[in-house]
Amino acid sequence: MIEELKKKFEHRDRLVRVLSKNGYFRAVAIKNSNLAAMAQEKHNLDYIPAYFLAKTLAATSMMSAFLIGEERISLEFSGDGAIKHIFAEALQVGECRGFVRFAEEPERRRVVTLSGVIGEGILKVTRILYGEVEPIVGIVPIQKGDISSDVAYYFAQSEQIGSAVILDTDFDENGKIAQSGGIIVQAMPGATQKEIQELEEALAKIESLADDFRNNMQVEEVLRKYLPFDFDVVKKTQVDFFCRCTKEKFLEKLLLLNREEIEDMQKKGQNELACQFCNSKYILDNKDFDNLIGQIKAKQN
Template sequence: MPDLAQLKQKYRNRDRVVHAIACDGTIRASVVVSTVTAQEAQRRHSLEPVGAVLLARALSAASAMASFLKGEERIIVEAKGSGFIRTVYAEALQLGEVRGFVEYNANVNGKSSPLGKGVLQIRKILYNKAEPITGIVELQAGNLTTDLAHYFWQSEQIPTGVRLDVTLGDDGKIECSAGIIVQALPGADQVQLRRIYQFLDSIGSLCELVRTGYNAEEIARQTLPADITLFSSTPVDFFCRCTKERFKELLLGIGEEELVHMRQAGQNELVCQYCGARYYLTSEDFDELLEQLRASRN
């Protein structure tokens, strides 16, 4: 059984996103350490190194941006391109849940730019809005870091510093993933803001700080001026709310004929695009679904 010191260390090293403010509320920042989350995403989707890095950055970005929201409000970060990676998708809740996936272009070789030409789309699903708030910009570099900074400037007109860092081991597996977003709010001191940007540029990598023992809160305190106020500190997990029952509800929408065809063809495996979870329909499941469809006609 782990002792108190081990439990404290586990808590300290847990994936976490921190939302902080500084300079009398004129600068806000979100720092996320998402190593375990990114490793879990790579494992679940069996991603090669390039796809794993891009998804890790997207997961960090979504988690960091979601920390500025409330409760179950959501952020979706989605990059679509013409390269050998077609889609990088990450979705995060302010509560700390995040999920995502990568789609590949089968007809494009891996020697091209990973995303190629394309767009970055940010969607915010907010409590007081009937429709998502959506912003779209063209990809500038295809690395998501530069692209996200461009999005904030172009679409939201907010001066923003962004770092999304990922390191890989010799085996191509993720060893560290971390990110920071620093934004100027009304009344921000431009000199102070430039100093923060310069610091972000000067550090070798956020993962270097993580390797030397810094957690998300300590990175925030290292980056921002001394008068930092911690607004929130939230554990981050790769988590998807998919269930077999939710899949069955969706299958009711495809109709009786298609369900019968699935059954006859032995197509009983259901795979969640977002998290890679697999569910299997039994003969009883098919009976139940078909019975519901027939009952709905009467």
């Protein structure tokens, strides 16, 4: 029993954030294999959309590591390719969720190369931070559509931070996600050109993070393997695919409709509500409809 629990703990997805001893570099790495596999299962995704969603989930989770409390961040890719929309949202506490939307036109859904999956478009990064009345939004054009290059470009353009972003996702023989993860390393003010060059050379030696995770390397071990500097661990967080949707929250949103719209839904049998983030489905019965209509009537009086 103890060995089983130990094995389960060792295979949990987790994120590790570190700071170099000299304070000139910060880095974060993640293993999100289980999280990505759950997203693939919940949304019933084939290989290609699962591949891009897994990388977006990994990048979003790592970027959330630089936040505090229950601050959250979202990455939203919108393009003119086979996949028109990829969305991922993560909280600093380790929760992450996301989804993909496909182009409606059949000719756009035909994937020829991976670079054409998202196509031309934009990456929108939104941060919900403590003390800020409005969300902080950054928008940049999609560069390569491979997620990694686009996130690095966002850091350079919107936050003026030189960053290396490495994302890796691998599949088993059945087309299911087996390993997924990534590393983000950023140079802070004071880093010398020599140190930056040494970092670039070290990261260029990375062949496959998926292989490292497949060989049961822990996230911190992966960082120690590739980073050319000593560091202190600032934070360790378990990460999970988690959605806070509930039937009650859906019912609250339905109260924004008028009475006629609710009655029309009931008459037409439109009683299934689906969460776009986790694909959970909630069924409304006649009692739910009656309660909604009653609450709307009460507000009107």
